[in-house]
Amino acid sequence: MPKGIPLTEEEQAKRRHEIFHQVANVFLKKGFQETSMREIAEAAGLGKSTLYDYFKNKDEILVYFFEDQLNDMTEEAQKIAMQNLSANARLRQITEKYLESLQANKSLFLKLMQESQRLKLESQKQVQAKRYGYQDLIRALIDEGIREGVFRNVNSLLAARLLIGSISSAVYGSRSTGSPQEMLQETLDIFFKGIEIC
Amino acid sequence: MPKGIPLTEEEQAKRRHEIFHQVANVFLKKGFQETSMREIAEAAGLGKSTLYDYFKNKDEILVYFFEDQLNDMTEEAQKIAMQNLSANARLRQITEKYLESLQANKSLFLKLMQESQRLKLESQKQVQAKRYGYQDLIRALIDEGIREGVFRNVNSLLAARLLIGSISSAVYGSRSTGSPQEMLQETLDIFFKGIEIC
DNA sequence: TCTTATAGCGAACAGTGGTCGCTTTCAGTG
DNA sequence: CACTGAAAGCGACCACTGTTCGCTATAAGA
Numbered sequence: 283m284p285k286g287i288p289l290t291e292e293e294q295a296k297r298r299h300e301i302f303h304q305v306a307n308v309f310l311k312k313g314f315q316e317t318s319m320r321e322i323a324e325a326a327g328l329g330k331s332t333l334y335d336y337f338k339n340k341d342e343i344l345v346y347f348f349e350d351q352l353n354d355m356t357e358e359a360q361k362i363a364m365q366n367l368s369a370n371a372r373l374r375q376i377t378e379k380y381l382e383s384l385q386a387n388k389s390l391f392l393k394l395m396q397e398s399q400r401l402k403l404e405s406q407k408q409v410q411a412k413r414y415g416y417q418d419l420i421r422a423l424i425d426e427g428i429r430e431g432v433f434r435n436v437n438s439l440l441a442a443r444l445l446i447g448s449i450s451s452a453v454y455g456s457r458s459t460g461s462p463q464e465m466l467q468e469t470l471d472i473f474f475k476g477i478e479i480c
Numbered sequence: 481m482p483k484g485i486p487l488t489e490e491e492q493a494k495r496r497h498e499i500f501h502q503v504a505n506v507f508l509k510k511g512f513q514e515t516s517m518r519e520i521a522e523a524a525g526l527g528k529s530t531l532y533d534y535f536k537n538k539d540e541i542l543v544y545f546f547e548d549q550l551n552d553m554t555e556e557a558q559k560i561a562m563q564n565l566s567a568n569a570r571l572r573q574i575t576e577k578y579l580e581s582l583q584a585n586k587s588l589f590l591k592l593m594q595e596s597q598r599l600k601l602e603s604q605k606q607v608q609a610k611r612y613g614y615q616d617l618i619r620a621l622i623d624e625g626i627r628e629g630v631f632r633n634v635n636s637l638l639a640a641r642l643l644i645g646s647i648s649s650a651v652y653g654s655r656s657t658g659s660p661q662e663m664l665q666e667t668l669d670i671f672f673k674g675i676e677i678c
Numbered sequence: 679t680c681t682t683a684t685a686g687c688g689a690a691c692a693g694t695g696g697t698c699g700c701t702t703t704c705a706g707t708g
Numbered sequence: 709c710a711c712t713g714a715a716a717g718c719g720a721c722c723a724c725t726g727t728t729c730g731c732t733a734t735a736a737g738a
Contacts, residue, residue: 313601319726329687331728340726399597403511414655434673437666439657443649444667451645452638457612459637468635469642475632476674517695527718529697538695 298336298346301326305343310390314344314397341405344398351391352412355383359419369427370478374470376420377449381466384453392453417442424477433477445473496534496544499524503541508588512542512595539603542596549589550610553581557617567625568676572668574618575647579664582651590651615640622675631675643671 305325308317319340323330337343359376367375384391398409421442427433452465459465503523506515517538521528535541557574565573582589596607619640625631650663657663 315600318724320724330726331688332686334727335685396601400599402513403594436670437657437663439655440650440663440666441670443655444646444670447645447649448642451641457637457641459635465635465638468638472634472639472642472674473670474674475678476670476672480673480678516693518693528695529719530717532696533716 294336299350301328301333301336302343302347306390310393314394315400341401344394344401345405345408347394348398348409349412351383351387352409352416355380356412356416356419358383359416363419363423368432369423369430370432370474373420373423373427373445373474376423377445377466377470380446380449381453381462385462395450417446420445427477432479434479436477441477448473492534497548499526499531499534500541500545504588508591512592513598539599542592542599543603543606545592546596546607547610549581549585550607550614553578554610554614554617556581557614561617561621566630567621567628568630568672571618571621571625571643571672574621575643575664575668578644578647579651579660583660593648615644618643625675630677632677634675639675646671 304327305317305322308321308325312321319330319333322340322343323333326333333343337346358379362372362375362379365372365375384395398406401409417439421438424433424436424438424441424445428435428438448469449466452469453462460468502525503515503520506519506523510519517528517531520538520541521531524531531541535544556577560570560573560577563570563573582593596604599607615637619636622631622634622636622639622643626633626636646667647664650667651660658666
């Protein structure tokens with residue numbers, strides 16, 4: 283980047299995005315934790331200390347990625363949530379989109395998701411906060427379903443967490459029992475049958 | 481320990497146990513990842529390098545703890561599984577015991593469980609392997625329930641993972657919605673209603 | 679043309695997990 | 709009772725980590 287000219291907030295954000303994607307392949311190959319700041323800097327074509335002008339520490343690089351991704355996913359889910367469909371149908375649609383997002387960047391996302399659990403507690407909380415936004419969206423839909431009388435009167439927060447956790451455990455679980463779509467299908471069958479009024 | 485006299489396999493195991501529990505409090509206070517090998521050695525009253533005579537690296541200290549705990553829990557579950565009760569009842573009983581174990585060492589277990597996710601991939605796999613033993617037990621019970629005709633013909637492996645994952649997410653989730661027992665109860669309600677023939 | 683703000687950098691730093699060779703101790707052997 | 713060999717334990721050391729800091733190069737604006 284030009285040296286003498288200050289960057290606007292936007293340009294900084296763009297640069298962060300750029301830097302991350304320059305390095306993504308390395309993360310994919312070596313994993314985040316196993317990639318040192320030296321290597322990251324090298325892959326980004328920067329001096330090591332320059333990285334700290336864009337990310338305040340190593341963890342923040344991953345946090346950036348997840349916040350970015352979760353922003354997109356939440357936005358997408360919000361659109362679906364506003365459609366004029368049964369709570370049930372909207373929930374299924376959201377979970378499908380959720381799975382799609384996971385699979386779009388497939389290997390990268392999977393890998394980094396795993397690694398995100400190794401972040402420092404503070405960084406994890408940052409990501410959690412963003413995740414709660416998503417969780418609350420699901421929760422609201424379940425509440426709606428309860429009000430509409432299609433779901434039993436379950437604890438919606440617990441159910442929302444259960445739903446999201448179920449998908450993740452189905453997709454990330456190392457002992458796969460079919461394609462992700464199939465596993466999602468089976469998982470949702472159990473979940474919805476569990477909360478629907480039968 | 482006496483210097484000139486070699487330790488038997490058993491004495492080594494006992495020593496490992498001893499060392500771990502000497503340090504447990506430090507882990508509880510500072511967390512595992514934030515405790516350096518220097519501090520661990522100090523808390524155990526040993527030279528740093530002596531630790532490596534008992535654990536082949538830092539991760540192995542945590543791995544030891546989980547393998548130990550999982551051995552106990554699997555054994556306990558096995559006993560319940562052999563009882564002459566419905567698959568349903570045995571599953572509920574096992575999950576209760578599971579929760580009990582989690583709560584026995586409560587804070588320590590919770591803390592270390594969180595931290596276990598930050599182990600190196602290889603170490604995580606080691607723990608996973610032990611976890612699979614437990615998972616398979618649950619799975620067999622679900623299969624039994626299916627054969628008996630009380631459960632639907634669900635994918636038992638997926639259901640087993642779902643069940644265990646559900647409990648964990650209920651207990652470890654940071655946004656609690658009641659006592660662990662209550663949350664377990666609600667979770668099981670959803671789960672069993674999801675897989676039972678209604 | 680000079681000033682000033684700042685992007686970028688290399689060297690240095692404290693602290694990490696891990697290794698190695700030495701010392702100290704004692705059981706067993708002659 | 710010496711002597712020897714095995715091994716528990718240790719301190720010094722190592723390579724490497726994420727992070728900080730002061731310097732340099734640069735270009736916009738006065």
